Amino acid sequence: MDLSVIGHHLERLDEQSTTGFRFQCFPISGDVEVLKVTVEGREELPLFISVSDDQILCISYLWDERQVAPDRRQAMLEAMLDMNIPMPLSAFARLDDWYVVFGALSLNSALDDIEHELAVLSDNCLEVIEDMAEFLL
Template identity: 35%
Template sequence: MDTQSLILALGEASHAGRTFNVMPVAGEEPVLQIVVSGAEETPVYLTITDTQILCLVYLFEEREIRSGQLADLHENMLRLSVPMPLSSLGKVDQHYVVYGALTPTSSEAEVMQELVTLADNAIDLLQTFEDFLD
């Protein structure tokens, strides 16, 4: 699967009653910003390499964590990471993220399922972590 065919497929598709607004992001690597209907506040960023399709949502920045709450936040992240379907937690620079990866041979339906699941998981995580953030 390549970026261009994914743009075309998602632009005309729906999955589980959800639609996708796909916009290329300017930069060195081809990245798509995908807004899943019903989860507009958590856009998914997708990139395709030879080895994976990586989907990522930025949750919050390190500077947004309440003073003295970092250890408790990390503990909660570790506890939630296992039962959260199709998603993992991580950190990119100063940003906490939730992400999922697929094989480049994944079907369009599998990619759409990942996008919907990841966007919904991001919303749930933001609600879960709101007590740790300013």
């Protein structure tokens, strides 16, 4: 799956979107090609898509370690573990000092499935930020 194909599909959906979302896509060049995807009305929580030999990875950065209340960190980690299974199509991880929510898809995923994953991931980010606010500074 090529990132430009994903980006083109997402941007031309407009009224035909099965999720009701509108997307804007911005390619980011580097050692690993990344597609930055913003959901209209949720621009502060961009989604990042990369494609490897094995999977399509969709990530959203939530907060960094400096934003976690030190005395609440352990409770936050336990809450994240408890949320991992019931959170649809997504899981928590940490990249460097950043806490993230991610979802992975098969390279053979249909474009509609990728759109659905991004919509669910975006919804999950909003829910997680609301649920985890008590652990943040």
